Amino acid sequence: MPNKKTPKSSGPKKEFAKFSRWLHIYLSMVSFAVVLFFSVTGLTLNHPSWLGGEExxxxxxxxxxxxxxxxxxxxxxxxxxxxxxxxxxxxxxxxxxxxxxxxxxxxxxxxxxxxxxxxxxxxxxxxxxxxxxxxxGVVALMNDLHKGRDSGKGWSWIIDISAVFLIIVSLSGLILLLFIKKKRIAGLIT
Incomplete structure (x- = not known):
């Protein structure tokens, strides 16, 4: 009788990789909106006159x-x-x-x-x-929110939660990279 390899049952390592992928995908969706907001307001902070930020x-x-x-x-x-x-x-x-x-x-x-x-x-x-x-105006409002200036505790919490999301996205991406044997070393070096 030929020796057939049976597929591995889902062990803890595979489940952890699956969870990391799920976490990375869904938190990335939220985090991209955060990154978009902070990158746009980063530009308007440096160049407020571009969009009428000095009004x-x-x-x-x-x-x-x-x-x-x-x-x-x-x-x-x-x-x-x-x-x-x-x-x-x-x-x-x-x-x-x-x-x-x-x-x-x-x-x-x-x-x-x-x-x-x-x-x-x-x-x-x-x-x-x-x-x-x-x-x-609106540009000044976005810039103040970017800095967290005079925006209250609620907005401070949003900034902190956004930072935690970005940390988790980065760590889960790193974990996913470690599960790919062929790309592991190159991904860590570059």
Whole structure:
């Protein structure tokens, strides 16, 4: 009776290679979108004028707020939340509060977000304020997201998860390379 080789049953090594291939393929699909975003925004960071990245709209406004919120000699009793929420509601301000500075005669409130900044200068004695708001375009928004500047914890998590995806894609690709005997050494050297 002739000696026929029977196909190997799927052992742990073969299953690991199969899982690595599956992981590499599907994470690569997600990671290519990440790489595309960061490569495009890398170009716009170096050349913002190519796509109108230097455009911005400056708005100035003035107003009055409740003087009782800001005219307290005890600076710990300044109504910070009321001041910020009043400005947000009245002027449709966006972004997170990055600074709330209290001086003897003035309060400065700064809100920042990707491609956005607003500064309010409030007179503590009268409650009068001057507001300056800067809105930048889509390219500036993408550039700020690329850098993670003023984009919050949620976007920071997205950047971290993207980095982990790219690490896993790289490692799974390296593992796949190690399973190909003919290409293993050449692939590791080059």
């Amino acid at each position: 911005q709209i400056n708005t100035k406004d003035t107003g009055n707020l409740n003087v009782a919120w800001v005219n307290n000699p005890d600076t710990n009793k300044i109504a910070k939340l009321e001041v910020v929420e009043f400005l947000r509601k009245k002027h449709q301000l966006k972004g997170a509060v990055s600074e709330f500075r209290i001086d003897e005669t003035e309060i400065t409130v700064t809100l920042k977000g990707p491609a956005y900044a607003a500064d309010a200068f409030i007179d503590r004695e009268s409650g009068k304020y001057e507001l300056s708001e800067i809105k930048m």
